[in-house]
Amino acid sequence: MKKFWRVFLYEYRRHVLRKRFIFALLGMPLMILFLAAFGFISVFIQYKNTPIGYIDQAGVIVNPGVSYSEDPFFKPVELIPFFDESTARQAMDAGMVQGVYILHPEYLDNGQVDLIAPRSVSPNAQSDFSAFLRLNLLEGKSGEIKSRLLSGPEVEILSIDGSRQASSQRILSIILPIAVGLLFLIVINMTGGYLLQAVVEEKENRTMEIIVTSVSPNQLMIGKTLADLCVGLTQLAAWLGFVAIGLVVAGVFSPWVAMQEIELGSLLLIIALVLPAFIMIAGLMAATGAMVTETRESQQMVTMFTLPLFVPMWLIYPIMINPNSPLAVGLSLFPLTSPMTLPLRAAFTTIPAWQIAAGLVIIYACAASALLLAGRAFRMGMLRYGKRLTWREVFQRG
Amino acid sequence: MAAIEVKGISKAFGDLRAVDGVSFEVYPGEIFGLLGPNGAGKTTSIRMILDIFKPDSGSIRVLGGEMNEAKKDKIGYLPEERGLYQDIPLDRCLTYLASLKGLEPEKSHTRLNAYLERFDLASSRKKKVKELSKGMQQKAQLIATLIHEPDLIIIDEPFAALDPINTQMVRDILMEQRANGKAVVMCTHQMHQVEELCDRLVLINKGQVVLYGDIHETRRKFAKPEIKVLSAGNFPDQVPGVSEIEKENHGIILHLATGVSPHEVLRKLVNSGVALEQFEIVMPTLDEIFIEVVKGGEG
Numbered sequence: 044m045k046k047f048w049r050v051f052l053y054e055y056r057r058h059v060l061r062k063r064f065i066f067a068l069l070g071m072p073l074m075i076l077f078l079a080a081f082g083f084i085s086v087f088i089q090y091k092n093t094p095i096g097y098i099d100q101a102g103v104i105v106n107p108g109v110s111y112s113e114d115p116f117f118k119p120v121e122l123i124p125f126f127d128e129s130t131a132r133q134a135m136d137a138g139m140v141q142g143v144y145i146l147h148p149e150y151l152d153n154g155q156v157d158l159i160a161p162r163s164v165s166p167n168a169q170s171d172f173s174a175f176l177r178l179n180l181l182e183g184k185s186g187e188i189k190s191r192l193l194s195g196p197e198v199e200i201l202s203i204d205g206s207r208q209a210s211s212q213r214i215l216s217i218i219l220p221i222a223v224g225l226l227f228l229i230v231i232n233m234t235g236g237y238l239l240q241a242v243v244e245e246k247e248n249r250t251m252e253i254i255v256t257s258v259s260p261n262q263l264m265i266g267k268t269l270a271d272l273c274v275g276l277t278q279l280a281a282w283l284g285f286v287a288i289g290l291v292v293a294g295v296f297s298p299w300v301a302m303q304e305i306e307l308g309s310l311l312l313i314i315a316l317v318l319p320a321f322i323m324i325a326g327l328m329a330a331t332g333a334m335v336t337e338t339r340e341s342q343q344m345v346t347m348f349t350l351p352l353f354v355p356m357w358l359i360y361p362i363m364i365n366p367n368s369p370l371a372v373g374l375s376l377f378p379l380t381s382p383m384t385l386p387l388r389a390a391f392t393t394i395p396a397w398q399i400a401a402g403l404v405i406i407y408a409c410a411a412s413a414l415l416l417a418g419r420a421f422r423m424g425m426l427r428y429g430k431r432l433t434w435r436e437v438f439q440r441g
Numbered sequence: 442m443a444a445i446e447v448k449g450i451s452k453a454f455g456d457l458r459a460v461d462g463v464s465f466e467v468y469p470g471e472i473f474g475l476l477g478p479n480g481a482g483k484t485t486s487i488r489m490i491l492d493i494f495k496p497d498s499g500s501i502r503v504l505g506g507e508m509n510e511a512k513k514d515k516i517g518y519l520p521e522e523r524g525l526y527q528d529i530p531l532d533r534c535l536t537y538l539a540s541l542k543g544l545e546p547e548k549s550h551t552r553l554n555a556y557l558e559r560f561d562l563a564s565s566r567k568k569k570v571k572e573l574s575k576g577m578q579q580k581a582q583l584i585a586t587l588i589h590e591p592d593l594i595i596i597d598e599p600f601a602a603l604d605p606i607n608t609q610m611v612r613d614i615l616m617e618q619r620a621n622g623k624a625v626v627m628c629t630h631q632m633h634q635v636e637e638l639c640d641r642l643v644l645i646n647k648g649q650v651v652l653y654g655d656i657h658e659t660r661r662k663f664a665k666p667e668i669k670v671l672s673a674g675n676f677p678d679q680v681p682g683v684s685e686i687e688k689e690n691h692g693i694i695l696h697l698a699t700g701v702s703p704h705e706v707l708r709k710l711v712n713s714g715v716a717l718e719q720f721e722i723v724m725p726t727l728d729e730i731f732i733e734v735v736k737g738g739e740g
Contacts, residue, residue, distance in 0.1 A: 046510075049540045056531070165442045249524025253585065255520045257541035259510055426493065426522075 046258040050266025051273075058237055058274045061187030067233070068278055072285035094121035095172055096131050096143040099148035104179045111175040120168045122175055132159070139374050141165065144172055208260035224313045224386040226282060228352050235328035235349070241267050242332025242421075244342050251425045260421055265385075268325050275321070309389045313382075313402060319410035321383040324348065327414025330420035334432040351379035355387055366392035375402050376407040442506050443622030444593045445490060451498030451648075452485055459485040461648035462499070469625035470591070472615060472625040474635040474683035475728075478735050482648040483628050484521055487595055491518060493693070504592060517591035519599060521628070523582050523624065527571040531562065534570055535585055542589035549588065556584040560610070571673040575602045594618060597628040612638060619697075622734050632727040636660075642727075644734060651734050656727070663725045663733065668706060671719035680713075682706050692719065 058064055084101060097104070104124070112119035123140060125131035131143040142160030149155060158164065181189045245251045254263060326347050335341045353373055362371045366388040374384040375394070381402040387395050416437065424432040445467040447561060452460040460482040460709060467473040488494045492508040504512050504614045506663045532553060557563040565573060573581065579602045586596060598613070600608045615638060620626055629635060634664040635642060636656065640740055644652035651703065670676070671692045682701035685696040685714040695708060702723050725733075 046541060046543075049537075053540075245527075248524045248526055249520075250526060251524070252493070252520040252522055253518065253524060253538065254541065255493055256516065256520075257513055257538070399547050426488075 044193070045262070045267035046270070048260040050258060050263055051270045054241060054270030055268050055273055058271070059277060061227060064274070064278075068194070068281050071282060075289070080353035089165055090117055090167050091141060092118060092120060093141040093165075093168075094123050094139065095164065095168045096123045096125050096134060096140040097172065098125050098128060098131055098143060098145045100144045100148045101186070103146060103150060103176070105182045106179055109175065109178045109182070111178055112171050113169075120165075120171045122172060128159075132441070135159065144178075163373075221387055221390060222286075223283075223310065224383055225356065226279065227313060227317045228320070228383055230275045230279045230282075231317065231324050232349050232352060233278065234271050234321065236268060237274055238271040238325050238339065239328035239332045239341055239345060241271065242329055243335060243338050246332075246335075246425070247337055255425065258398060260418075260425070264329060264417070264421065271325070272321065273432045274306075290396040309386050312389055312399070316382040316406060318405075319406045320352075322376060323406065323413045324352075325415040325434065326410065326415075329417040330413070330437070333417070333424035334423040334434075334437065335425070336431055340431060348379055352383065355382050355383040359387065362387055363391055366394075372398060375399075376404040376405055381406055388424055442469075443467060443502070443710070444504055446500075446502040447490065448500045449490055450486065450496040450501060452482075452489060452494060452496050455519045458648055460496070460582070460645075463643075463645060463648070463650050464499075464527045464686060465650065465653055467593075467624050467626055469624045470619055470622045471640040472627055472638050473620050474639035475626050475628045475645070476630075476632075476642055476731065477645035481645045483645055483704070484597070486645065487518075487520075487597070487626075487628070491595070493517065498644070514589060515592045517542075517589065517594045517596075519594075519596040520601050521583055521597040522679040523578065525570045525578060525581060527542040528569060530567050531568040531573065531581055532557070532572055534635065534699045535581065535588065537590045538585045543633065546642035552590075553584070556588060560584060560607075576604060579603060580607060583614075586612070591623070593626070595628075597632070598664045599627065599632060600629065600631055600690040600717075621726070632731060634739065636727050644731065646735050659730065660724045660727070665723065666699075667698065667723035667726070668695045668699070668703055669693070669709070669721045669723050670695060670717060673718050676715060677713065680706065681709050 107122070107124060111122075125134065125143065127145075128145065131140070134140050135143055140166040142158055145157040145159065147153075147157070149154040178189075181192060190413070207274070245254060258266075328345060329343045331341050335344065358370065358374070361368065362374070362384065365371065367400065371384065371388055374380040375388060375398055383397065385394065385402055420432065420437045423437065443466040445465075447466070448464050449462045450460055450464075451458070463486055463544055465473075471712065475483050475486070485494065489496045490503060490508075501508065504515055506512075526537070530572070535553055536546070536549055539553065542547070544552070544641040557566055560583070562577060562580060562584075565577060568579065568702070570578065583596075583599065586594065594615075596615075599611055603611060612634070615625055615627070619640075627635070627639060639656055642659065643650055669692050669713065676684070676686075676693055682698050682705055683695045684698040687696065688730050695706065697703070707720055711719075
């Protein structure tokens, strides 16, 4: 077995079996599940199935038996008609209804509806009554018109050259590539962190000298880098798996989720950017690891290049508003910000081909340079204990 | 065939000439002392032999040729900077290090068990390395150096942090390795260990070789014309051929006059009826030679 595979296996197992990795792996989906459960519980707590009453003085409720709720989770609130206010109040005082809606005789002119209730009416009761009222107002219209009026407009946004389009109904097609890109960056960042830690630990443990007399520095770094990449991919695969399961489950219950499509072009662009971004960050992390003498020092140094990765997220609003501004173009070309900026812009505009090409060329060139830099820093710093190697030394010495 | 052939190697770091034209050879079946004061260039020389650094000039042949990746599996190295992975169990750490020396898992397992028993570490095999004492970590490091049965062993201060019992065990192991035809290079400042274990030595000072050769020859070369005697009765105040008689707690030191041999003095003492219990040519210790050579170099 090639020695880098031995390094790879050791490194991969070491990270994957660590408690903090397992915590990070399961932590995010568990947190999302927790938030979803929290949301569901809060809705459930507010849910109240006590009937609601109504008095139709406007004569608009022409079909009291209309089906007004398709909620798969909650039973619709029963709607009870009353003919006068005193009977309705008696029923309310007896606790038979949680409130009474009164549709005024001039409702069709001014939309006036009164609600009499001893305390606030549950949101599900309000929602059910609104749906019931809308359906009755549309009674007699054809199914197509009814459906159009209820779902509202579906705006298709087209770019000037017609090559780019987005649908207001398919908002996930915009959000998903951005979310996936962000996920990639988080994983790259974490993976780079593992690599940094792996190199610094060799120095902290004073094992570097034994290791480099057993394997070549190249095999050592290839093994470590591949292992940390796979650790990151394991994490990413698990997270994407959770997202996919979540979407499939959500799609079963929500037609809106089921109709979403993922923008393939943006995904391909992300994938093309992720590889060099990973190599670049890995190279910079490995170089930092070789330069410092302990983990604490490295934490301060790495923020120099991990922080810019997320700058486009802070500037997301100006980029969305004007995706072809000089700021957006500049961020698309700068190697530490292009992995996030290019997919972000691609969601809102047609990026000129030269900008994509230039962004890719720059980031690939930087990735190669980062590898060379890492190699140089590693050779110079691997046996230096107690004193940090400076960037100047790395760049100065041949 | 020499296990190590070093010819005129030099290495400078900036303005500092760490190693300057060093040459020596190490043969299979010998324990070779690589000696020198702190900062003399020993570690740099070792790192060049192990191909961690490239020499600026000169040549190095290891195990019959230039150093390469395959030869790394035939070398056991215990560096000055001790290091083991602190956060993992001892057996996993040693198994991993053995695997990097090309040892297959089954062999590694068998040998590791034997070594852990021998070094009295079997009960600590599942403990994290950081939970072991300094002496135990030192023994573990020695296991990592020897487990793959290397042909060339380079060890820096192998007795550091060891108690007398473990020191004796390590000495036995080193002598076993020599008996098995392995070449052992030992760096240490414990000169009595060098005297007792090493066959030959090289002494480096300020990057240059100042002494090189057989231990006994070297000691003889540095021997002064002195004889230590112990007498059962009275010892004469004057002995022909002796320029000075110096009484010590445990004997008498006779300083010989120029051109007089120890045999002549012995004959004269016996003829004059002195009851001798001990008659010994005084040989300098390596400590004395080390100080003399290094101080002489400074002078």
